[in-house]
Amino acid sequence: MREYWTSFASLLGVLAFCQTLVQVIFPPELRFAFIKLFNRILNTFSSYFYFDITEIDGVNTNELYNAVQLYLSSSVSISGTRLSLTRALNSSAITFGLTNNDSIFDTFNGVTVHWEHVVTQRQAQTFSWRPLPEEKRGFTLRIKKKDKSLILDSYLDYIMERANDIRRRNQDRLLYTNSRGGSLDSRGHPWESVPFKHPSTFDTLAMDPVKKQEIMEDLKDFGNGQAFYQKTGRAWKRGYLLYGPPGTGKSSMIAAMANYLGYDIYDLELTEVHTNSELRKLLMKTTSKSLIVIEDIDCSINLSNRKKSNNNGNSMGRSYYDPEMRSGSGCSGGAGGEEGGNSITLSGLLNFTDGLWSCCGSERIFVFTTNHIEKLDPALLRSGRMDMHIFMSYCSFPALKILLKNYLGNKESDLDDKILKELEDVIDKAEMTPADVSEVLIKYRRNKDRAVRELLGALKERAEKNLKNGGLRDKNLNAVEEEEEEEEEQEKRALESPKEGCDCEKENCKKEAEEEEKIK
Numbered sequence: 252m253r254e255y256w257t258s259f260a261s262l263l264g265v266l267a268f269c270q271t272l273v274q275v276i277f278p279p280e281l282r283f284a285f286i287k288l289f290n291r292i293l294n295t296f297s298s299y300f301y302f303d304i305t306e307i308d309g310v311n312t313n314e315l316y317n318a319v320q321l322y323l324s325s326s327v328s329i330s331g332t333r334l335s336l337t338r339a340l341n342s343s344a345i346t347f348g349l350t351n352n353d354s355i356f357d358t359f360n361g362v363t364v365h366w367e368h369v370v371t372q373r374q375a376q377t378f379s380w381r382p383l384p385e386e387k388r389g390f391t392l393r394i395k396k397k398d399k400s401l402i403l404d405s406y407l408d409y410i411m412e413r414a415n416d417i418r419r420r421n422q423d424r425l426l427y428t429n430s431r432g433g434s435l436d437s438r439g440h441p442w443e444s445v446p447f448k449h450p451s452t453f454d455t456l457a458m459d460p461v462k463k464q465e466i467m468e469d470l471k472d473f474g475n476g477q478a479f480y481q482k483t484g485r486a487w488k489r490g491y492l493l494y495g496p497p498g499t500g501k502s503s504m505i506a507a508m509a510n511y512l513g514y515d516i517y518d519l520e521l522t523e524v525h526t527n528s529e530l531r532k533l534l535m536k537t538t539s540k541s542l543i544v545i546e547d548i549d550c551s552i553n554l555s556n557r558k559k560s561n562n563n564g565n566s567m568g569r570s571y572y573d574p575e576m577r578s579g580s581g582c583s584g585g586a587g588g589e590e591g592g593n594s595i596t597l598s599g600l601l602n603f604t605d606g607l608w609s610c611c612g613s614e615r616i617f618v619f620t621t622n623h624i625e626k627l628d629p630a631l632l633r634s635g636r637m638d639m640h641i642f643m644s645y646c647s648f649p650a651l652k653i654l655l656k657n658y659l660g661n662k663e664s665d666l667d668d669k670i671l672k673e674l675e676d677v678i679d680k681a682e683m684t685p686a687d688v689s690e691v692l693i694k695y696r697r698n699k700d701r702a703v704r705e706l707l708g709a710l711k712e713r714a715e716k717n718l719k720n721g722g723l724r725d726k727n728l729n730a731v732e733e734e735e736e737e738e739e740e741q742e743k744r745a746l747e748s749p750k751e752g753c754d755c756e757k758e759n760c761k762k763e764a765e766e767e768e769k770i771k
Contacts (some may be wrong), residue, residue, distance in 0.1 A: 262296045292625060300396055303369075306387040318414035323355060323366060325417055359406045365393040394512045403620070419513050419540060423447070427517045429524065429533055441536055447516060449506035453658050456507050456643050457685040458649040459498060462641075467511065467753030473616070474512055486610035490617040490636050494624040498686030501620045502644065505544055514542045514616070521551035527599030531608045537615065544618045549626045597628060605636045654685060658692035659699045666703065672708055680714035 306316045335350050349355060349368035357364050371387045394402050426447040454468055473489050480487040491508075492761060493501040509516050517537050524530050545551060602608060604617050619637060621627060631637065646654070651674060655661045663671070691709050695702035 298395055299393050300399055302392040303389055305387070305390065315411070316388075316390065318411050319366070320349075321414040321417045322410045323349060325413070358410065358448070360401065362394070362398045362401060362406075364398075364402065364406070365440065367391045367393070376570060381391075392531065424513065426516045427515065427537075429517075429520055431523055441533055442517065447467070447506075447509065449510070451503040452507035452510055453507050455653070456503055457646065457653045457657075457689075458504075459647055459649050466508075466639075466641065470508060477614070487613040488609060488615045488617065488636045490604060490619070492624070492632065492637040492640045493620045493643055494640065495622070496604065496645065496684060497622055498684035499643035500685050502546070504641070505618055505620075507628060508616070508618070509542055512542075512616075513540070517541055517543045519545050521545060521548075521595060524595055526594055527596060527602070530595060530599055530603050531727060533613055534603060534608055537612060539612045539614045541612075542616045542618055543742075544620075546620045547622065548619045548631075549621045549623050597630070601630060601636065604631075646678060646685045648678050650685060651678055651688065654688055654692060655703070658681050658689065658696055659702055661699060661703075670703060670707065674710065675711045677714050679705070680717060681710040682717055683710060683713055705713050 272467070304316050304319060305313055307313060349366070351370040352368060354365060354367040357366060367390065369389050369391055392402075424447040425444040427444045430441055430443055453463055456463060477487060493504055497499065505516065508514075515538065519533065524533065534543075617636075618630075624632075624640075652663055655666070687709075688706065691706045692702050694752040695705050
């Protein structure tokens with residue numbers, strides 16, 4: 252036994268001597284060149300390529316590393332029994348990923364690739380203004396040589412797109428509003444944000460299912476339409492106008508759209524914007540994949556119908572390009588006028604939604620809401636600005652069934668056929684908004700049968716009231732229509748015969764001069 256250990260010690264001594272001899276005879280540069288040549292020979296006969304993606308590139312973070320990490324976290328085929336769990340800032344989801352030196356196989360367009368998460372200890376650092384992490388992290392991608400062009404041309408771009416989708420889906424959506432008076436926050440941004448937690452979805456939205464499905468398909472086509480918009484040469488944006496009586500669910504529709512697409516919401520308060528230039532700067536600071544919302548646009552600034560405005564005596568003959576015709580205080584009674592210094596023009600808002608500045612981002616939706624669509628200028632309503640007009644009507648029978656399911660948990664089969672028939676007959680005559688119907692159901696939700704009875708009674712009461720006021724309402728509508736027709740005829744005569752008006756004015760002036768001479 253002693254002889255065995257003696258022989259082993261002698262062997263170690265010989266190896267140490269040989270190693271020392273090699274280091275003396277062959278300098279480090281020669282040894283490095285030999286190792287490099289050896290690896291090159293091995294790579295020549297190897298059928299694989301290897302790509303290293305490090306966490307830190309120099310002193311900057313490698314975005315591709317973060318994208319790969321997110322992309323691989325969405326895979327369910329991770330091998331091994333130890334996984335890493337993470338939750339990012341402003342994220343509502345927990346994701347898992349590869350642990351140290353774990354590996355995974357992935358398939359793309361029929362090609363199988365191998366990913367390995369390599370983690371090693373970093374060597375002792377010298378002085379640095381930005382200390383690096385103690386561990387050196389990276390991913391190693393192994394692919395077959397014949398698949399190199401496919402992987403480099405398409406696979407990495409696909410990973411970046413999927414990572415962006417995962418990041419947006421996991422991250423909480425934000426609700427932005429422009430700062431008061433155009434001020435900037437501590438980071439120099441004109442928008443302030445809070446987490447957006449509105450629970451409204453298209454499943455809970457009280458609306459006709461056919462119309463609802465049409466809107467959802469339109470939104471889906473828009474979200475998947477990048478190639479279409481590029482092919483047709485159009486800016487990747489779309490406009491929706493939501494109009495109807497108060498309480499018909501316009502705000503809930505906006506929340507449902509944001510939750511369906513996973514977009515942030517920018518709630519633009521026009522009364523806090525002073526100039527067209529400031530409006531453009533706000534647009535530039537919005538992100539892609541977002542909804543830009545202006546609620547009650549008819550009450551924000553004066554965007555009234557120029558055709559109706561010109562019918563007034565004070566406005567006759569004035570040009571649209573007159574600043575006073577294009578700006579105003581709206582419904583706020585001067586809040587956006589001289590006191591607030593608001594000088595936004597209709598032309599500025601039109602350029603905001605459909606001009607060159609509207610395409611400074613991509614995949615954005617403009618949503619305007621109003622209770623009085625007739626007050627808006629037709630130039631704001633045309634296609635290209637407001638592409639889809641959605642009328643938010645009073646509560647219909649299909650919408651009523653959705654509300655009964657939401658608040659009481661009642662399905663159509665749970666209700667008596669007689670009560671359903673009465674509800675169907677009276678709902679259109681009652682002209683109640685979904686908000687009014689919801690309030691009745693919330694009040695009596697502890698007793699489902701009573702809630703349905705109270706709702707039926709409220710609908711009948713409202714229908715009788717509408718029937719009594721119907722005659723008076725018709726008379727008032729007829730009077731208004733006759734007045735509008737008379738104003739349109741006066742405007743038409745004034746436009747068709749401007750010269751006659753000038754001749755009349757000259758004759759009147761001539762008569763006045765003759766009368767003055769007679770008096771003298």
